[in-house]
Amino acid sequence: MTSKRSKLSRTLAAVAITACSLFSASSTVAAQAGAPAAWECGEWSFCIYSGAGGTGSRLEMRDGVYDLGGVGGGVLDNNVHSVKNISGDAWCLYDYMGYEGLLTRIQDSYTGPISASIGEKVTSVQAC
Structure with missing residues (x-):
């Protein structure tokens, strides 16, 4: 027994x-999840990627993220090298969690790179 x-x-x-x-x-x-094809991003979304040209780890958003360090193991915290904005709104990238320290504003319809001097600082993201 x-x-x-x-x-x-x-x-x-x-x-x-x-x-x-x-x-x-x-x-x-x-x-x-890394996108199987570059620039994968759902309709009406804002996507950030760890790699150049819409490759690498990806986060698709319709709402902001207060702290990228707390999402997906933190792989995108201070590691955003390209973005795709098809949300219909501008999005802001911030240096600090809680949407503090504006780094740049990404206009709707922009798909492309983020400079390393900005991408290596991004800690929070939201529509603005």
């Missing part, structure tokens, strides 16, 4: 660890 309980306990523990690993992996992938 004890060996059956022990085996069941080990099996349940393995299932729990696997479930936690899958949850963590899927959360990370969803938040920072």
Whole structure:
């Protein structure tokens, strides 16, 4: 009886660890998935990318992000090298979390690079 309980306990523990690993992996992938094609971005969205030319990790937004360090493992915090704005509004990139320290304003319909001097400072983003 004890060996059956022990085996069941080990099996349940393995299932729990696997479930936690899958949850963590899927959360990370969803938040920072690299686009299979450059410039992937949903309709009426503002997208930021870690790579040049709309490549690398991507975050698609319709609302602002108060602190990029708290999203997708923080891979885009101080690491924005290109943007695509098809939101219908201008978006602002900020140096500090909480939308402080305006770095630049991205006009609607802009798709392109962000200078390294700005992209390596971006910590929060919102429509402005």
